[in-house]
Amino acid sequence: MSSSVEAITVLSSDGDEFKITVSAAKLSKPLNWMLEDVCFSDDCDEVPTIEVNSKTLVKVIEYCEKHAPRANSGASDSDAEELKKWDIEFMKMDVKDILFHILMAANYLHMEGLYDLACQTAADLMKGMTVSQIRKIFHIKNDFSSEEQEQLRRQHPGCSFD
Amino acid sequence: MRVGGIRAHSISWTDLPNHLLESIADRLDSIHRLRIRSVCKSWRSGLTSSRQRPPLRLPFPIQKRKRRGHFELVCCTVFCFQPLNNPADNSMIATRCWLIMTEDSQESGKLRLKDPLTHPAYSQILSPRLPKTLNLLDYRVFEIKKFYDLQFVGDENIMTEMDHSERLSARAEKIAVCSEGTRFAVMAIHGVGLLSIWKEGDPEWRSVVDNRCFHAYNDVIYHNGRFYAQDACGITISVDLSSESSAPVRLGMQTFGEMSLLSHRGDLFLVQPPFKRAGMIHNFQVYRLNEDDGEWVLVNSLGNRAIFVGDGSSFGVSAEECGGGCKMNCIYHIDRMHELGFGFIEIQPFEYVARFDMEDSSTKFLSRVLGSFGLFWPPPSWVLAWRI
Numbered sequence: 001m002s003s004s005v006e007a008i009t010v011l012s013s014d015g016d017e018f019k020i021t022v023s024a025a026k027l028s029k030p031l032n033w034m035l036e037d038v039c040f041s042d043d044c045d046e047v048p049t050i051e052v053n054s055k056t057l058v059k060v061i062e063y064c065e066k067h068a069p070r071a072n073s074g075a076s077d078s079d080a081e082e083l084k085k086w087d088i089e090f091m092k093m094d095v096k097d098i099l100f101h102i103l104m105a106a107n108y109l110h111m112e113g114l115y116d117l118a119c120q121t122a123a124d125l126m127k128g129m130t131v132s133q134i135r136k137i138f139h140i141k142n143d144f145s146s147e148e149q150e151q152l153r154r155q156h157p158g159c160s161f162d
Numbered sequence: 163m164r165v166g167g168i169r170a171h172s173i174s175w176t177d178l179p180n181h182l183l184e185s186i187a188d189r190l191d192s193i194h195r196l197r198i199r200s201v202c203k204s205w206r207s208g209l210t211s212s213r214q215r216p217p218l219r220l221p222f223p224i225q226k227r228k229r230r231g232h233f234e235l236v237c238c239t240v241f242c243f244q245p246l247n248n249p250a251d252n253s254m255i256a257t258r259c260w261l262i263m264t265e266d267s268q269e270s271g272k273l274r275l276k277d278p279l280t281h282p283a284y285s286q287i288l289s290p291r292l293p294k295t296l297n298l299l300d301y302r303v304f305e306i307k308k309f310y311d312l313q314f315v316g317d318e319n320i321m322t323e324m325d326h327s328e329r330l331s332a333r334a335e336k337i338a339v340c341s342e343g344t345r346f347a348v349m350a351i352h353g354v355g356l357l358s359i360w361k362e363g364d365p366e367w368r369s370v371v372d373n374r375c376f377h378a379y380n381d382v383i384y385h386n387g388r389f390y391a392q393d394a395c396g397i398t399i400s401v402d403l404s405s406e407s408s409a410p411v412r413l414g415m416q417t418f419g420e421m422s423l424l425s426h427r428g429d430l431f432l433v434q435p436p437f438k439r440a441g442m443i444h445n446f447q448v449y450r451l452n453e454d455d456g457e458w459v460l461v462n463s464l465g466n467r468a469i470f471v472g473d474g475s476s477f478g479v480s481a482e483e484c485g486g487g488c489k490m491n492c493i494y495h496i497d498r499m500h501e502l503g504f505g506f507i508e509i510q511p512f513e514y515v516a517r518f519d520m521e522d523s524s525t526k527f528l529s530r531v532l533g534s535f536g537l538f539w540p541p542p543s544w545v546l547a548w549r550i
Binding site: 096100103104107115119120122123126127129130131134135138139140141142143144152 | 173174175176178179182185186187189190194197198200201202203205
């Protein structure tokens with residue numbers, strides 16, 4: 001790649017264009033490989049598509065830009081502390097619409113930090129919840145028949161289903 | 163240019179790929195795991211009921227200075243198969259249950275079949291008609307007992323650098339495993355009957371010493387929160403995991419021979435094989451542990467259970483588990499005295515298994531017992547003939 005490029009343009013799955021700095025894009029392994037393989041100079045007319053919807057991609061890029069300086073240079077403890085607080089605020093998002101897609105995107109883009117953060121957020125949402133509460137939080141329909149439900153109840157008497 | 167990937171449009175949490183669901187469940191305890199499995203069908207099928215632990219690394223060798231490499235646990239499980247329908251043909255001579263030991267294999271999903279009492283691996287050569295796969299839905303299957311062994315993982319050349327005494331410590335004669343909640347510990351007999359214990363997280367094994375000058379242990383078992391070890395002189399010691407004191411369990415009488423410990427349905431048994439003394443042949447003696455008094459009590463009847471005494475693998479079977487395929491109140495064992503008579507001709511394990519009946523103190527070889535054919539090997543016709 002040409003060293004003069006500081007930011008690249010990518011397309012979301014909805015077809016919207018987004019700019020992401022090279023150092024931020026490096027947080028994702030596939031994007032990093034792409035940077036190494038593909039010419040991103042201005043005369044290169046092909047724009048890569050990332051199969052993530054616009055709403056999610058905005059958040060992913062926001063995360064990358066925030067974390068890139070620390071990932072590239074290492075940071076002091078106070079920075080790490082501040083970043084943790086930022087992460088918590090960042091993850092306050094709609095569970096159904098965004099968190100799921102963030103998790104899928106982090107997995108697909110091989111972003112370890114974001115993946116851990118999203119998994120932990122989902123796990124924290126389930127902690128201490130009953131089965132029906134988990135269904136409500138994650139907008140999942142109970143698709144067990146009443147017989148299956150009865151069987152589950154018998155198998156796991158320790159679980160509450162109500 | 164497109165980076166091939168996900169379609170992130172109309173999918174939702176029920177479509178979460180299994181490994182992502184696993185990642186989330188890994189951050190929670192086992193109760194939450196069960197709850198997650200109860201949320202919807204796709205989550206239920208996507209998540210296994212228990213955590214898939216990576217293989218545990220145990221320090222190697224058991225005693226002496228540490229070497230490169232480690233031990234891993236190998237698990238063997240004894241299963242009892244029963245036909246879903248009673249076999250219509252020759253049901254008079256065919257057994258109604260089949261006992262088989264399986265050993266986990268390196269290849270996932272593959273198991274090695276072994277003899278439950280003497281442990282050599284069975285092969286297709288012995289029984290070419292055995293189906294390559296056994297569909298567990300075609301049979302009623304009970305897990306009878308799990309046995310473990312230690313396997314060295316590392317550079318095999320290290321064995322050649324070891325002296326004799328060190329090599330004795332490079333394998334275990336017999337081990338017992340405690341796996342309860344977060345507690346995980348292994349007790350091993352190694353070398354010339356030495357006893358050592360390892361708890362998860364410990365950097366090395368610790369030897370279990372009691373203040374007797376001679377003790378060569380030959381059996382070890384985990385039962386109701388304690389390890390029990392049996393030595394050649396007939397002394398049983400029990401080791402409480404939390405306090406780690408080893409208190410000997412007294413036995414009412416002096417005993418001889420290699421005794422076997424076995425645990426079945428909450429009871430701990432000690433089985434003494436027949437022995438000759440002063441011209442008298444003493445039959446099997448079975449003791450049950452009275453846990454309150456810490457004493458072995460001689461029992462006259464096994465009640466509604468049969469017990470199997472093998473080489474380092476002894477287990478009990480209830481009437482329900484074997485569906486009437488084994489005779490209750492009996493001890494199935496290997497008759498070594500008669501085994502010699504066969505010379506070096508390769509015999510099938512079935513031929514040297516004998517059954518001692520506690521009711522009338524009679525012993526019969528299984529090959530002479532009607533309705534026992536196929537209890538071990540070769541498998542019964544309803545296993546063999548299923549899909550030819």
